[in-house]
Amino acid sequence: MSRIGIVSLYTLQEVRRDRLFWSLIPLMCGALALSFFMRETSIVSGEEAFNRSYIALTMLVTTAFVMLLVVSSVYREIDSKAIYMVITKPLSRYEYVFGKFIAFSIIAIAITVIFLSGALALGVGTAKSLAVHYSLFGLEQMIMIMAALTITLGLRSLPSSILGVAGFYIIGHSTKKLVDIGMQMAQEWVPLLKVFYYLFPSLSFFNAQAAVLEKGLVSWADILFPSVYAGAYLVILFLICVIDIRKRDF
């Protein structure tokens, strides 16, 4: 097994024994219960309220849970100096980062698949629209994981890392709105705003919620652009993280 695989394997080994990991079960149950509660109490269409809540809550639970897991696990390794034992071994620092990324991506994808299965079983939308939506969401999770690794390894402080990751997520979901507002205010800034749009994390690319809820047409081609964008963004974040960690004293 490669050293990247070894780092991933033991990260997964540790995470699955972490108490925080098992808090996922009550969180999942809570999301489901709240969706049913919304269905029963909604004054409009109960079915729509359920579908909307299910998708929103599963996304929120997954993102919050995975990010907390990444930040707490990596920060604990830095704080306890366990990271010293790992990076002084014959492995490059980029292998360490990549190994961690793979481990947390596996966890995020597994949770996403569970929620997708739940959505299919509960008839939240058509199979195709749900598959497209949750595939896009999986890509968003991978970007968020790499961002969380970059931020935590860079800042090495628990509160700052949590704030940094939350900030990245909020900016990511606000970029489109901010650019839209900017475009309405000053047309001459449009080229600059477009650069801003693609340069900043535009996480709104990874959301096909509207297609699921409105039963609109979706195709697998809808994943193509977000996949390329996610790939490019992951490479950029990975390079930033690796350049930073390679030049850093521990």
Added chain:
Amino acid sequence: MSLTIKRLSKRYGTFTALSEIDLDIRTGESVGLVGLNGAGKTTLLKTIVGLIVNFEGEVLVHNRAANGREAKSHISFLPEDFSPPPYLTGYDFVSYMLRLYGRPLYRNNVDECAGTLELQQNILSKPIRTYSKGMRQKLGLMAAMLPDTDVVVLDEPLSGLDPGARMLVKDAFSALRTKGKTLFFSSHILTDLEEIADRLVIIHEGKIMLDGTPEELRSYSGRSLEDAFLNVIRPQRTSAS
């Protein structure tokens, strides 16, 4: 030569942690690093094992740059106040460390090493979060010794251990020396160092003040090793007395 350090300097802003350090450690030597808190001991050890990468000068392990993969495959390191990942078991942790060196885990070897350090074998199957400080330190020592690297670098390896455990660790170090391993470690406890080190390097304010045998340190007109150590780092003390 196992370790070669040439004109090594490390600055944090305006603070100089290490200043023009020159040091050679031959294969099979056991060298103790002594200094007050903040003298630069940990900085020096971290530079050797590749944790500190921004420095001036040259650090070579078997004639290879210290932060390269080739050099790292010859070195194992135990940091000070270290705590292994709490949710792994002892076996998992040792296996993790060994596999990063590309070596398999042989339970017999692990159990034998645990036995040498009087760490009960059944405890190795339990999560590390249930270990006491001394047990975690012993596990860290196992992880540093089991890969069978040529050079073992340890930062305060005896801290957190009771007198009985310190004796066991010193015996384990003697066994490593017998095998021809190079040991470089820091400690505050001079009497312990005297027992396990062929050579003592005294560092003060980032500079090497003495590099010699424990006997040479004693010659600094001290009643005890501690007294002699203080005379080395504060020469005015000698003249005053």
